[in-house]
Amino acid sequence: MSESGLASPRQIANRINAHVLSKNVGTTTSFPLRNPSVKNNYPPNDAAFTSLTDKLLKVCINGEWLALNSASMALTVTPSSPSHVLPINNNSNDSLTHHRRLLLCLNECKSISQLKQIHAQTLRTTSIQNPDTFFLYSRILHFSSLSDIDYAFRLFDQIQDPNSFMWNTLIRTCARSTESKEQAILLYNRMLKEGSVMPDKHTFPFVLKACAYLFALSDGEQAHAQILKSGFGSDVYINNSLIHLYSSCGCLEHAQKVFDGMCERSVVSWNVLIDAFVQVGEFDTALRVFNEMQNLFEPDGYTVQSIAGACAGLGALSLGMWAHAYILRKGDADVASDVLVNTSFVDMYCKCGSLEIARQVFERMPKHDVTSWNSMILGLAMHGQAEAALEYFDRMIRSETFLPNPITFVGVLSACNHRGMVNEGRKCFDMMIRVFKIKPELEHYGCLVDLLARAGLINEALDLVSNMPMKPDVVIWRSLLDACCKKNASVELSEEVARQILDSEGDDCSGAYVLLSRVYASANQWNDVGLVRKLMTDKGVTKEPGCSSVEMDGFAHEFFAGDTSHPQTKEIYQVLDVIEEKLESMGYQPDFSQAPMVDELNDRKQHSLRLHSERIAIAFGLLSMKPGMPIRIFKNLRVCNDCHKVSKLISRIFNVEIIVRDRTRFHHFKDGSCSCMDYW
Structure with a gap:
């Protein structure tokens, strides 16, 4: 017996060992004491003790009863710190008081190891089926489920x-x-x-x-x-x-x-529905629901996150800025400094073309996480600022606080791709695998394939596709066919790539037919162009119509190719005439290969190019925008070569900045040049 009259750790250990051996648990481990002169009533917490405790609990949980004395058992997690000892004294006949002490110990519990010890003490002093102690076992189950689900299941299965x-x-x-x-x-x-x-x-x-x-x-x-x-x-x-x-x-x-x-309904009800529409790309519907919500509830941080996502999808910069200002005016410091809220605004500003504001929001954030770094890197990549994207990536990994994840490298590889930085792209791909042990996914391979193909390394890109551990998707084949078209690859190779797309896409293959017809047109194979056109007609395949939108005073004005539905159509087409005259005076020559019907007469081709949706949107912007304000255009398709050339000229002629977000990236046209440096 110890000086206090309680059983010593060694005496308790001997009893436990004897009982465990009698149940054939299969251990001969002794209860270890590094120093026999230790007077503190707590056992060393090493591997042997943990193993013994687990086996003891296995016996107890299986319904066996431990015939230990009723003296108190002192429990601990860290033997080097007596302050963590959890004394349980059950000498009192008052079981309720004892249960309260056990609950108190649960509240003091710091680890699963200590929880198991408390559980062992509970099993020794109370019955698991006793209604009076049911709440106690409920709490033990609760705490164990937080730390060790398997252990919680074993405990749960023993409760009748x-x-x-x-x-x-x-x-x-x-x-x-x-x-x-x-x-x-x-x-x-x-x-x-x-x-x-x-x-x-x-x-x-x-x-x-x-x-x-x-x-x-x-x-x-x-x-x-x-x-x-x-x-x-x-x-x-x-x-x-x-x-x-x-x-x-x-x-x-x-x-x-x-x-x-x-x-x-609660605010959460509205938030869940708004976010649901945002996640599937129904941004207009999300904003409609948000407008209804405002009549009943005040938006919170989660609402604003979803609205920022909808604004990012629509390019609705004005509404996004209103949401940001609302959070700042509200004066809730927790929401205003929240990482997720700020990250949603970084993403929104990037996707709405206001990259500088996005950077300001990012730099002023009190703290960052991986998602916020990823949003900034992806935003810079989307705007063609590859060097800045790689600089942020370098800052991220040098901070040693956050490790890049697969999404990070999608941003890094996209940045290299949009600027044609082949060597840097290869290095980053290799770094992802060798340094950060990230297994490349289909999107990573897609970035690298597109980078190589657009740089003219089509054979290397094809080799990479052949050696991929997964089947290439239609996006990869499309990027290869687009490169074949731009780089004047052989007709045979282009046909093979197009065949892969047609086999993969089924009915949704209009893009492949259009690109293939351009390959034939470039090779002066006009009969084949006609065959492709007839095949599209026979199969009912139609080219996806181009659609460009311009935000004006909080409203999105949409234009399709050849659109005449806008109330200001007459004025818009007058501006188009002025643009055409000024372009001709500067020696502009249309790129007829970009006309939808490449086998038509040149005058009809030029007329069709003039009516591309982004050209109409630019004319509307020149007509309606205040002087000095940029024209922001959002297009559902990739900008064609001819519209890209025309946009550069318009920015110089009219001294206006034009920001275009197409299907893959941003183009900033200013003073006759583009931020993509004609590489897209």
């Missing part, structure tokens, strides 16, 4: 008739885990099957969260049916989770139906 809190604790933990979300659904199904406890309003949000993450629509629909059956159809939290489930699975009509049927 667990209550709803225990079920919900484990389901919630699995739903929040990145690796055990499927277990949340399985646990829920097991809960229904056993039937001793039915799911409650706290169960369903986490089950639906797991279903949304796994895109498990069928399981989610079954849970929805159970929700209605159980009478929880009006619960606002459950309905918010249902909206998230259906939107994550692409069922926006179902999400809208749930939202419309809610008799009570």
Whole structure:
């Protein structure tokens, strides 16, 4: 016995060893004491002790009873620090007081190792099936689920008739885990099957969260049916989770139906629906819902993040700036300094063409994360500022705070691609694999293939495609065909690449036909051009129409090729006539290869080029924009060579800056030159 009259650690260890051996657990480990003269009542916390404790718990959890004395057992995590000892004195006959002491120890618990020791003490002094101690075991299950899911499952399986809190604790933990979300659904199904406890309003949000993450629509629909059956159809939290489930699975009509049927809504309800439309690219609808929300609720940080995403998608700079100003005016320091909120504005400004403001927001952020660095690098890459993008990448890795992830290298490789920096692109690709141990994904290979092909290294690009560990997608084949068209590759090679696209895309292959017809036109194979045209007609294949939009006073004005639907059409076409005259006076020669019908007469080709959607949008901008303001244009297709040349000339003739975001990147036209340096 120790000086205090309690059993010494060695005496307790001998009893534990004897009991464990009697149960054939299979260990001869002795309870180790580095120094027999130690007077503190706590055991050394080394591997041998941890192993012994685990085996002891295995015996206890399997329903065995430890015939240890009723003296207190001192528990600790760090033997080098007696201050971490958690004394439990159960000499009192008052079981409630003892339970409170155990709960107090749980609140002091710092690690799973210490939690297991508390659990062992609990098993020694109380019955796991005793109703009076059920709450105590619920708390132990809760804490163990936070630290060790496998351990929590072992404990849960030994509890007869667990209550709803225990079920919900484990389901919630699995739903929040990145690796055990499927277990949340399985646990829920097991809960229904056993039937001793039915799911409650706290169960369903986490089950639906797991279903949304796994895109498990069928399981989610079954849970929805159970929700209605159980009478929880009006619960606002459950309905918010249902909206998230259906939107994550692409069922926006179902999400809208749930939202419309809610008799009570919260800010979260609106946020989930707005974000759902943003995620699928329905930006106009997201803004419409946001306008409805403003009449009922004040937007919060999550609302603003989604609105920033919608503005980024539409190029709605004015509304995005309003959202940013709203956050600053609101005066909520936590929201204004939030990393996610600020990152959403960095992304928005980059995608709306205001790169300098994006950099200012980034530099003023009180803290960054990997996503904010990625947004800045990707934004710079999109604007063709490769050197600046690589500089930010270098700052990121030199900070030693954040490691680049696969998205980081998409930005870095895109930056090299947009500037034609072949050697730097190769080095970054190699660095990703060798230094940061990141396995290249299809998008990384796509960037490198496009970089090589556009630099004229088509054979090297084809070799890379042949040696890729995965099947190339249609985007990679399109970039190769585009390079073949630009670099005057052989007709045979172009036909082979086009065949890969046609085999992959099925009916959606208009781009391949257009590029192939241009290859034939460049080779003066006009019969083949006619055959491609006839094939497109026979199959009902039509070229995707070009569409360009200009934001003016908060409204987006859209123009299609040859558009005459705008109220100011007459004035716009008068400006086009003026542009045409000034271009001719400067010796402009149209690039007829960019005309949609390459086999038509030149005058008809020139007329069709004149009516490209971005040309009409520029004319509208010249007509409506205030002097000194840039014209910002957003186009759904890639800018053609002729419009690129014309935009440079217009920027010089009219002394105006034109910023164009096409399908792949930004072009800043100013003083007769472009930021892409004619490489795109």
